[in-house]
Amino acid sequence: MNFGNILIEATAPIATITINRPDKLNALNKATIGDLHDAFTALESDPEIRVIIVTGSGEKAFVAGADIAEFSSFSEKEGKKLAQKGQEDLFDLVENLKTPVIAAVNGYALGGGLELAMACHFRIASANARMGLPEVSLGLIPGYGGTQRLPQLVGKGRAMEMIMTAGMIDAETALDYGLVNHVCAIEELQDYCQKLGAKIAKNSPVAISYAIKAVNTGFKYDTDGYQAEIKAFGKCFGTKDFKEGTTAFLEKRKPDFPGA
Incomplete structure (x- = not known):
């Protein structure tokens, strides 16, 4: 570039x-x-x-x-x-x-x-x-x-x-x-x-992106930040990063997040 x-x-x-x-x-x-x-x-x-x-x-x-x-x-x-x-x-x-x-x-x-x-x-x-x-x-x-x-x-x-x-x-x-x-x-x-x-x-890029969105939502007057957090939290469970993060924790190793 x-x-x-x-x-x-x-x-x-x-x-x-x-x-x-x-x-x-x-x-x-x-x-x-x-x-x-x-x-x-x-x-x-x-x-x-x-x-x-x-x-x-x-x-x-x-x-x-x-x-x-x-x-x-x-x-x-x-x-x-x-x-x-x-x-x-x-x-x-x-x-x-x-x-x-x-x-x-x-x-x-x-x-x-x-x-x-x-x-x-x-x-x-x-x-x-x-x-x-x-x-x-x-x-x-x-x-x-x-x-x-x-x-x-x-x-x-x-x-x-x-x-x-x-x-x-x-x-x-x-x-x-x-x-x-x-x-x-x-x-x-x-x-x-x-x-x-x-x-x-080192952390999950998908989870970080959801965290950014949830935090930003809390500063908008016409949206409910708590509901945004609940929704984003649920979505994390459907990601490969969640599977890798929890598997690595249970296997007592460092995670290698795929970013998906």
Whole structure:
């Protein structure tokens, strides 16, 4: 897979997507969102890939926001379309991906960058990371899910403060808020994520995909997360992964999940 704005390194069972626009601090534009959409879709369909890590090139920024020059002259209609297409093509796609996605937040994660990190299933930050949603300082609000996912992760009050002040928080504050799961030195970030990914990859990919769906369902106002869990739990019993997992347990050996 060759892309203009991202790099992919896939060594089964883990693939790493690197947003590669260092001269723009890896800012998201339409082309980059398109590349990411295609990359995530392709990797999800690869049975050998069981974990995806997404990060930014260099040590300054994960993604320092959206490419403002690209939409500064948009009309209301164009702005709405921008947000809708972006959410559908990338942010909602990542959140609901069957393959777990870890955000390796190296440096600035601002605006659309933080929204991308929040769409991932969890986040690991380097000690130099800085996170925020500065949109109101531009006369905007977060448009790629930030007003929804941030309150889910840090609570309504903290989310309101972060959005309304347009300020940044450091990695330790993000850890305290529950916005990130772990913080480590920048030079250790990739190894840390790889080790976590390896732990995840040992488990049933089918069960993990059901778990992702059940957890996400619990955050939807019009659906019953408990019923979704019951349904997904039952479906697990019809999988080859369930048969392998229980057989391996009874035989006192490590399972070799087929992913089916």
